[in-house]
Structure formats: structure tokens, C-alpha cells
Amino acid sequence: MQDRVNELRRLLHEHNHRYHVLDDPIISDAEYDTLMTELRELEAEHPELVTTDSPTQRVGATPTTAFAKVRHKEPMLSLANAFDVGELRAWYGRVRKLLGAEGSVPISFVVEPKIDGLAMAITYRAGQFQGAATRGDGMTGEDVTANIRTVGSIPLALRLVDDRPVPRVIEVRGEVYMRTADFEHLNEMQAATGGKLFANPRNAAAGSLRQLDSRITAGRPLRFFSYAVGLIEGVILRSQWDTLQYLRALGFAVNPDIRRLDDFEAVIDYCAAWMSRRSELPYEVDGVVIKVDRFDQQAELGVVAHDPRWAIAFKFPAREATTTLRAITLNVGRTGRINPNAELDPVVIGGVTVAHATLHNEEYIVGRDIRIDDRVTVKRAGDVIPKVVGPLIAARTGTEQPWHMPSTCPSCAEPIQRDPDEADYYCVNARCPAQLVRRVEHWVSKAALDIVGIGEEQARLFVEKGLITDVADLYLLTPEHFTEQAGYGTKKVANILNGIAAAKDRPLERLLTGLGIRSVGSSVAELLVQHYYVIEALMMATDSDLNAIMGIGPHTATTIIEFFGHEPNRALIHKLQRVGVRTANAAPVVVPTAGALAGKTFVLTGSLPTLTREQATELISQQGGTVTGTVSKKTDYLVVGDSPGGSKYTKAQQLGIPQLDEAALRQLVGT
DNA sequence: GTTCCTCGAGTTCT
DNA sequence: CTCGAGGAAC
Numbered sequence: 025m026q027d028r029v030n031e032l033r034r035l036l037h038e039h040n041h042r043y044h045v046l047d048d049p050i051i052s053d054a055e056y057d058t059l060m061t062e063l064r065e066l067e068a069e070h071p072e073l074v075t076t077d078s079p080t081q082r083v084g085a086t087p088t089t090a091f092a093k094v095r096h097k098e099p100m101l102s103l104a105n106a107f108d109v110g111e112l113r114a115w116y117g118r119v120r121k122l123l124g125a126e127g128s129v130p131i132s133f134v135v136e137p138k139i140d141g142l143a144m145a146i147t148y149r150a151g152q153f154q155g156a157a158t159r160g161d162g163m164t165g166e167d168v169t170a171n172i173r174t175v176g177s178i179p180l181a182l183r184l185v186d187d188r189p190v191p192r193v194i195e196v197r198g199e200v201y202m203r204t205a206d207f208e209h210l211n212e213m214q215a216a217t218g219g220k221l222f223a224n225p226r227n228a229a230a231g232s233l234r235q236l237d238s239r240i241t242a243g244r245p246l247r248f249f250s251y252a253v254g255l256i257e258g259v260i261l262r263s264q265w266d267t268l269q270y271l272r273a274l275g276f277a278v279n280p281d282i283r284r285l286d287d288f289e290a291v292i293d294y295c296a297a298w299m300s301r302r303s304e305l306p307y308e309v310d311g312v313v314i315k316v317d318r319f320d321q322q323a324e325l326g327v328v329a330h331d332p333r334w335a336i337a338f339k340f341p342a343r344e345a346t347t348t349l350r351a352i353t354l355n356v357g358r359t360g361r362i363n364p365n366a367e368l369d370p371v372v373i374g375g376v377t378v379a380h381a382t383l384h385n386e387e388y389i390v391g392r393d394i395r396i397d398d399r400v401t402v403k404r405a406g407d408v409i410p411k412v413v414g415p416l417i418a419a420r421t422g423t424e425q426p427w428h429m430p431s432t433c434p435s436c437a438e439p440i441q442r443d444p445d446e447a448d449y450y451c452v453n454a455r456c457p458a459q460l461v462r463r464v465e466h467w468v469s470k471a472a473l474d475i476v477g478i479g480e481e482q483a484r485l486f487v488e489k490g491l492i493t494d495v496a497d498l499y500l501l502t503p504e505h506f507t508e509q510a511g512y513g514t515k516k517v518a519n520i521l522n523g524i525a526a527a528k529d530r531p532l533e534r535l536l537t538g539l540g541i542r543s544v545g546s547s548v549a550e551l552l553v554q555h556y557y558v559i560e561a562l563m564m565a566t567d568s569d570l571n572a573i574m575g576i577g578p579h580t581a582t583t584i585i586e587f588f589g590h591e592p593n594r595a596l597i598h599k600l601q602r603v604g605v606r607t608a609n610a611a612p613v614v615v616p617t618a619g620a621l622a623g624k625t626f627v628l629t630g631s632l633p634t635l636t637r638e639q640a641t642e643l644i645s646q647q648g649g650t651v652t653g654t655v656s657k658k659t660d661y662l663v664v665g666d667s668p669g670g671s672k673y674t675k676a677q678q679l680g681i682p683q684l685d686e687a688a689l690r691q692l693v694g695t
Numbered sequence: 696g697t698t699c700c701t702c703g704a705g706t707t708c709t
Numbered sequence: 710c711t712c713g714a715g716g717a718a719c
Contacts, residue, residue: 357705365706382706384712409706409710447713543715545703575701577716653710656700672710 025066029073032063091166091234094157097195098254100143102162102330102666103313103337104673109292112314114678115336116288119316122325122333132317134264135294136251136282138337140226140308141201142233145254146172151182151190158233161666162330163633171233174242175200179275188270192257196276198250202229203306206245225308250276251313263317284317295338311339329664329683345378346416347371349400352383352427354434358462358540360450362433362440364389366412371402373410378402381410385447386429393417395424434458454592460494461487463540467495470638471546472538473530477516477523494596495538498524499603532557532609535600541587543580551575552584554615558608559597563588620694621649625658629672630665632686640689647693655681663689 067074106112123129143159156172157165172178182190202210207225232244250271253261261267265284272278285291295312315335316322322334351367364383371378381402383389392414394400399419400412415424433440433451435458442449451459464483468475475498486492491505501524506517536549536559544552555573556562562584570581587593601607616622626644628637628651635643640663641651655662655675662676662683676683684692 355705359704361704363705376708378707380707384705410708411706543703547702575716579715652701654701658700 025070026073029063029066029070032066036063091168093160093164094155094167095164096145096157096160096162096254099330100145100159100162100165100197100254101327101332103335104331104333104677105311105337105339107339109295112292112295112336112338113288115314116291119325119334123321130286131288131321132263132265132284132286133288133291134268134282134284134315134317135291136313136315137279137298137305137309138311138313138339139199139201139249139279140310141199141229142226144168144172144198144200144248146178146196146198147255148182148191148194148196150192151184153178153180161633168233170238171235171241172200174238175246175248177248177277183273183275189258191259194256194259194274195254196250196271196274197252197254198248198276200229200233200246200248201225201307202232202245203247204308205306210245248277249279251279251282262319264315264319264322265317299340309340311337313337329685330666345371345373345403346399346401347378349394349396349398349412349415351396352389354430356433356435356451356456356458356462358459358466359542360452360456360459362429362449362451364427364429366400368400368402368412373402378410381412383412386449387447389427393426395426397424455493457487460492464492464495464498466540467498467538468527469538472534473527474534475523475527477520482520494599496596496599496603496605499528499600499605528604529606532559532607533613535559535605535607536562539587539593542583544584548576548580550613553609554613557610557612560608563594563597616646616648619646619648620692621647624649624660626651626661626663627653627655627659627672627676628663628665632663632665635686640686643689643693655679661689661692 104115106115119131123131144156145159145165146156147154153173155167155169156178157167157169159165173180182194184190202225204225207228210228228244229246232241232246235241251268252264253267253271259270261270268278268282283294285294291314295314298309298312313335314337316325322332325332325334327333348369349366350369353365353367355363355365357363363385366381366383368379368381383394388394392412394412394415398415400415403411403413429440429449431439433453433456436451436453436456438451438453438456440449440451453459461483464478464487465480467473468478468483478498486498486501491501492498501521503514503517503521506512506520531553533546533549533553536544536552537546551573552562556565565585567581567585570576570584571578576584588597597607621644626649628640631637632640644651652659655672657679659676659679659681662672662681664673664683664685
């Protein structure tokens with residue numbers, strides 16, 4: 025009996041590890057459940073055999089639906105970012121200008137360390153704790169009342185303040201966080217009990233708040249600092265500094281390192297001091313928040329898009345980390361381009377675990393003298409994509425191996441080639457399986473034929489099993505092709521086949537995009553379709569015909585001519601036609617030149633509340649507007665969504681380009 | 696000839 | 710989002 029229990033636990037731990045940690049399960053979920061059920065039954069019959077590290081004692085994942093949505097009475101705004109002192113001074117300059125304070129009007133600032141935790145809104149009625157919600161997207165958060173109630177530093181009843189009445193309603197805002205030492209201790213305990221390890225204090229705090237069982241939350245070392253008041257009734261506050269004193273009097277914890285400063289040079293000194301003292305702090309800090317102190321001045325400055333103009337977050341530089349480069353693998357793209365990729369010992373940078381990073385090309389590696397087994401510096405800059413900065417030469421032991429580009433393709437073993445003028449190597453084998461997989465992925469992608477039910481995995485499977493040798497073969501797949509493939513039920517097969525059949529009728533520009541002609545993406549494809557709406561016409565076009573099209577130059581023209589001149593490509597087009605894929609549009613595309621947005625150029629950043637990126641693009645182009653990817657002097661509007669990417673936003677501010685949120689865009693369109 | 700703008704291709708993780 | 714490079718505008 026004991027032996028079987030031990031055996032089950034060993035198996036469950038092993039499979040769990042494979043599933044969650046290695047991401048390489050070797051049994052199905054159903055088989056896992058069977059083992060778990062058997063163990064549960066044995067433990068139920070023999071409670072004396074239950075141990076705390078048994079897999080049955082682990083708390084299950086929390087369904088997100090368990091938390092009710094709460095609409096914030098006043099939106100919880102995000103903050104504009106400044107990444108260096110220059111941007112900080114620029115912000116100060118704007119504040120002074122807008123307040124007409126070039127000369128005389130004094131401006132005070134409140135500076136607060138920006139703790140890396142979770143923003144929270146906590147409501148009190150008649151001095152009693154009422155409820156709490158996460159920030160969410162700023163408009164709507166999740167109700168975490170039961171869990172917040174367990175946080176010791178959050179009062180359940182407000183203290184009386186001598187000279188002021190208790191507010192009828194007050195919504196206190198602040199940050200729930202975990203101290204670094206507490207987080208490390210928690211992770212040790214999690215490791216000892218076989219629980220899930222958290223990547224950083226912020227994730228630990230978030231995970232703790234998302235527990236369905238608030239008794240678990242109660243056992244977690246969460247803390248709270250308050251820093252703002254949202255809605256308030258019955259009390260008037262006049263400044264940020266005033267607010268902080270008031271919050272402290274009500275019984276809230278307020279970060280003792282917050283200061284009020286009258287001189288902007290002192291603000292800059294404060295930021296610099298905290299940046300260098302960052303690692304000495306008991307909690308993770310990712311910047312400093314600077315607010316104009318007086319509320320009347322805040323009101324005068326107002327809010328643009330989602331950001332108040334009276335506050336800014338000075339962000340500390342992205343964190344770097346060092347780790348070991350274990351191997352360099354090669355990726356073959358759909359164009360045949362071969363890119364080296366770094367396999368890293370997983371390392372946490374800026375809140376995520378990084379295990380891979382691109383190394384671009386041979387030059388990048390050789391130029392930096394990056395070797396296998398080197399300790400390397402990895403950085404996540406303002407962007408999300410990690411980057412190997414370079415090796416730590418001092419940490420070399422002498423066993424590190426220099427790396428060179430091999431002479432053959434990792435997928436098909438054919439020799440690879442490099443144009444002496446270019447940095448990249450290419451596999452030029454037309455039947456290279458890796459390229460075919462990537463071409464199929466591209467063919468089915470949203471930007472091209474948009475076939476639902478086929479992704480990376482299916483593309484690889486079809487090619488590996490020899491079910492297809494080109495994209496036209498997709499349309500010849502039958503249920504019989506799938507019968508040998510374990511794990512594909514009839515429903516899934518039907519889904520895939522329906523998806524393929526449903527995508528036979530896409531517009532010609534999508535098909536052209538899908539063909540993957542070099543330097544022809546969705547934009548050039550649309551341009552071509554405006555002149556050639558039947559593929560045969562495009563195939564007969566001459567070099568000078570194409571060159572005459574505005575937006576297509578000699579290079580692109582030649583690439584297109586060469587593509588259609590190549591016999592296998594012509595054969596593919598004919599095969600596509602035979603299997604029933606549409607290769608013509610019904611009529612030439614007419615570009616709307618009239619419309620509310622005619623002649624205006626838009627750039628999108630962040631995610632909009634109700635529209636997807638595609639829908640927003642559609643909406644704008646229907647009205648005669650253009651959407652481009654980069655902010656420039658020609659950009660008329662920046663459409664700002666939630667969590668906008670830094671660079672577009674910053675650039676737009678520098679250029680003084682007007683910003684719109686989704687509502688403003690709709691208003692402009694007139695819907 | 697030079698500069699600016701835009702497009703294509705590839706990038707990581709949750 | 711960023712890079713490199715093609716293409717248009719100056």
C-alpha cells in the first residue's frame with residue numbers, strides 16, 4: 025500500500041515537472057488525472073499516509089472567471105514615462121509653460137518611489153472597509169475584496185481625524201507589494217512544499233491576490249502603501265502632500281521616503297539618488313513618480329489620452345542580467361534566411377524568464393567574440409525583446425568555444441550561401457523542409473490566407489509526415505490523411521478541413537501576400553492589386569509596367585518578375601487554381617479618396633478598448649485615412665491605447681503630434 | 696547625392 | 710518593436 029502511494033507520488037511529481045517546468049509532457053492530461061484520482065482514493069482510505077508534499081495537497085490553478093469585474097468610478101490613469109533626465113526636463117518645461125509659470129508662479133512636486141507591485145482601489149463607506157479592486161485596464165478591474173481584507177497593513181475601519189469629518193465615501197489608491205526578502209522566503213517555502221515558484225515579488229503578489237481561497241492569501245506576506253485618493257465625498261483635499269498626510273492620519277501606511285520638493289533640480293537629484301540606491305531598498309522599485317503637488321494646478325494641466333499631464337514616471341534603465349550561453353542553434357526562416365539563436369540558462373530580467381535571444385547573424389557573434397559557455401550579459405531594453413549584449417571576458421575559464429556558421433543548412437543539409445555584400449546566410453534549397461514549414465505558417469497567417477485551425481504545430485506535422493510538399497497540397501488534404509495521426513479526433517480534423525475550405529475565397533492581395541515573394545508584403549500586395557486584379561495580368565506584367573507604379577521601385581519590380589518567371593512558381597499558381605483557390609478579385613480595388621479622414625496619416629500604439637488593431641486599421645482606411653507603423657513628421661494623429669509602447673508615444677510627444685483615444689477616433693470618423 | 700519615410704522580416708514571453 | 714534596406718522627395 026505504502027509502496028503504491030509512493031510510486032504514484034513519484035510519477036505525479038515527475039509528470040507535473042515535465043508539464044509545468046520542462047513543458048514536455050509524456051502522458052496525456054487524462055492519464056495524469058487517472059493517477060491523481062487513484063492517489064486521492066488511497067489517501068482517503070488511509071489518511072495516515074497523507075503528507076504535506078503529496079501532489080494532492082497542491083492548490084489548483086485559479087479560474088479567472090472567479091473574480092467579478094468592477095468598473096472604476098474614476099478611471100485609474102496610467103502615467104507617461106521619462107527614460108532619462110532630458111525627458112524629465114522636457115516634461116518640466118511643458119508643465120511650466122502650461123501653467124504660465126515661466127517666471128513667477130511657484131510649483132512644488134511630490135516625489136515617490138515607484139514600487140513594482142499591483143495598483144489597487146479600496147473603497148470605504150462611513151469609515152468601514154467596503155471592497156477592493158485591481159487596476160485592471162484602468163477602467164475595469166477585478167473584485168479582490170476577500171483577499172485584500174487579509175492584508176494586515178490595510179485598515180478595516182478608518183481612524184478618526186481630529187479636525188476633519190470622516191468621508192462618507194473614500195476610494196483609497198495604492199500599491200500592494202511584497203518585500204524582496206519576504207518574496208525570497210516565500211519561494212523557499214514553495215520549493216519545500218512543491219508549490220509553484222514565483223518569478224519576482226510582483227508576480228508573487230499578483231498570484232497571492234488571485235487565490236480563490238483567501239486563507240491562502242492571508243498567509244502571504246503582502247503589504248500596502250497608499251498614495252492617492254480617487255473618489256471622495258465629504259472631505260476636500262487640496263494637494264498631493266495634503267492627501268498623503270490625510271491618508272496617514274486615517275491609518276494607512278504611506279511610504280516614508282516620499283518627499284515634497286520645491287525645486288526641480290532637487291527632483292532630479294532625488295531620481296538619481298534612488299536609481300543608485302535601488303538595490304539597497306527592501307522592495308523592488310522600477311522608477312520614481314513625480315506629481316505636481318497642488319490640485320488646482322493639476323486640474324489646470326489636465327489629462328491627455330490616458331495620461332495626466334501633471335505626473336510622470338521616471339523609469340530606471342532596464343535591468344540587465346548575466347547568464348550562461350549554453351548553445352547556439354540555427355533558425356531557418358521562410359525566405360531561407362538563417363539566424364543564429366542563443367540558448368540561455370533561464371534568467372529573470374524585468375519580470376520575465378528569458379531563455380532565448382536572437383543573435384542576428386554571424387557578424388554579431390564574431391564581432392562581440394561571443395563563445396559557447398560564455399557568461400553573457402542579457403538586456404531587455406525599452407522593448408520587450410531580450411538581447412545578448414556581450415560576453416564577460418573576465419569570467420572566462422578557457423573552456424569556452426568560439427562559434428562559426430556551419431556550411432550547411434541545419435534542416436536539409438544543403439550548402440548555404442552568403443552574398444558578400446550581405447550579413448545573412450541563406451539556404452537556397454527550394455525543397456528545404458524548414459522553409460516549407462515556415463512558408464505554410466506564413467500562408468495560413470492572419471495577414472495572408474487566414475486559415476483557422478492551422479498553426480505552427482500543424483504546419484510542421486504536415487511537412488514532417490510528408491502530407492504536403494507545397495501550400496496547394498493543403499487543399500487536397502482529406503480525413504484519411506489524418507487517420508494515422510494520433511491525437512487528432514474527428515472534430516479537430518473537421519475543424520481543420522473546414523478552415524482550409526473556408527479560406528479558398530480570400531481577396532487576391534491576401535494570396536499575393538501569402539506567396540511570400542521577397543519584398544512583397546501586405547502593403548505592396550495591395551498596391552499591385554490596385555493595378556492588376558487578376559493574377560494572370562500580374563504574371564504578364566513587364567518590368568517597366570511595375571516600375572511605373574508609385575511605391576514600386578526597380579528592386580521590387582525585378583523580384584516580382586523573377587518570381588513569376590520561375591517555372592515552379594507558375595506551376596504552383598496553376599495548381600492553386602485547380603484545387604479551387606481564388607486568384608482574382610471581382611473588380612479593381614478603389615482606394616477611398618473621400619471620407620472623413622482623407623489624406624490623414626495615423627499610427628496606432630497600445631491596445632484599444634473595443635477595436636482590434638485590424639478593425640481600427642479597417643475603420644481608418646475606409647474613411648480614406650492611412651495607417652503606418654512609425655511616427656514621423658507626416659503623422660497626423662497617434663491613436664493611443666492601453667499600455668502603449670514607449671518609443672512611438674515619446675516620439676509623438678516630441679513632435680507635438682495630437683493623440684487620440686478610441687473614443688476620439690470614433691468621434692473623428694463620425695460613428 | 697542625400698535624407699527621410701515606409702515596408703518587410705524576424706524577434707520573446709505570457 | 711527594431712533593424713536594414715527600398716523608394717520617393719528634396
